[in-house]
Amino acid sequence: MTVELPGVFVRTVSRYVPDHGPDGQDGAGGRTAYRPDGETWLARLPGLIDTSLGRWRLRQDPDQPVRWGSTALVVPVLRPHGDPGMLKLGWPHPESDLEHLALRAWRGRGAVRLLAAEPADGALLLERLDATRDLTVGPVAGTCEALGTLLGRLDRPGAPWAAPLSDHLRRLTGRIAVATADPAAAHQFPRRLLLHAASLVEDLLQDGGLDERLVHTDLHQANVLWRTDPGEWVAIDPKVxxxxxxxxxxPALWNRWGDALAAPDLGSHLLLRLDLVCGAAGLDRDRARAMSVLRLVDNALGALRERHEGTGDEVTRAVAVIKAMQRG
Structure with missing residues (x-):
């Protein structure tokens, strides 16, 4: 069976280059994080689709459109007895390596249910959710509270196969030091924000307790869909x-950015989002502010390193969110 690949998806993935893990490190769990370039993987994709359909005795659902994200194709399918499902095939990269393990750990509680997986092919068979209903629309209060509730539902002990946050922060410390020592960096990102971030990292690493829970690090408004039975929001596309x-x-702060810019006061709007998420999740507001600052600094330095088309906008957004968190 031939599944037509969406043109936007092909154009997006074809730009991807082979790479290794963060800062040249191995991937999570000690595995080699090598990923093929996008064009090579796209050439393999039709064969991976056919293999997956045959492996699980699936057929493409002709009444539902093929969907995609920045790194994965999702094909609506019908299982052997006619039950609906979604076949997801992702471009191999370190963040996607652990998706099947995380979904198994959650067992459908707060997350999309995993029906089957073939990690070697990057293939997942998932339950069918309502792909037309997410948290990218609707009042800010309700959507942020839904995200916070999901954070609580997804809470699990940390796993040995998931990379520890403490290692991530130590790498970030090195990147901050390099940027702080570079006179040219002051024209790209405020040095005072780098110094503030360096102090926050040092404090968090001294406090410890950073690696104790399994965390969906990309939980935002577009990564939540509606499960019609029994009627609840669940997370998708985990990066853990x-x-x-x-x-x-x-991520609840930097997504739905148009809504943030439309608010009468950007800083107050972002702090409201923070309060709503933390309140629903039972989290400490100050600790969430500190960690949000670090994530935005991490994003900005990554964008400046990669120099992609949206680098300027990403850095501007990062600075705006950081300043809002400092107001709190």
Whole structure:
């Protein structure tokens, strides 16, 4: 069976280059984090689809459109007895390596249910959710509270196969030091924000307790869909670390950015989001502010390192969120 690949998806993935893990490190769990370039993987994708359909005796659902994200194709399928499902095939990269393990750990509680997996092919068979209903629309209060509730539902002990946040922060310390010592960096990102971030990292590493929980680090408004039975929001597309749940608050701040810019006071709007998420999740507001600052600094330095088309906008957004968190 031939599944037509969406043109936007092909154009996006074809730009990806082979790479290794963060800062040249191995991937989570000690595995080699090598990933093929996008064009090589796209050439393999039709065969991976056919293999997956045959392995699980699936057929493409002709009444539902193929969906995609920045790194994965999701094909609506019908299982052997006609039950609906979603076949997800992702471009191999370190963040996706652990998705099947995380979904197994959650067992459908607060997250999309995993029906089957073939990690070697990057293939997942998932339950069918309502792909037309997410948290990218609706009042800020309700959507942020839903995200906070999900943070609580997803809480699990940290796992040995998930990379520890403490290692992530130590790498960030090195990147901050390099940027702080570079005179040219002052024209790209405020030095005072780098110094503030360096102090926050040092304090958090001294406090410890950073690696104790399994955390969906990319839990934001577009990564939540509606499960019609019994009627509840659940998370999709997990990117996980053994971390601190406060590390997961920041994506709720930098997503739905148009809504933030439309608010009468950007800083107050972002602090309201923070308060709503933390309140629903039972998290400490100050710790969430500190970790959100670090995530935005991490994002900005990553964007400046990669120099992609949206680098300027990403750095501007990061600075705006950091300043809002400092107001709190």
């Amino acid at each position: 670390e053994s971390a601190d749940p406060h590390w997961a608050v920041a």
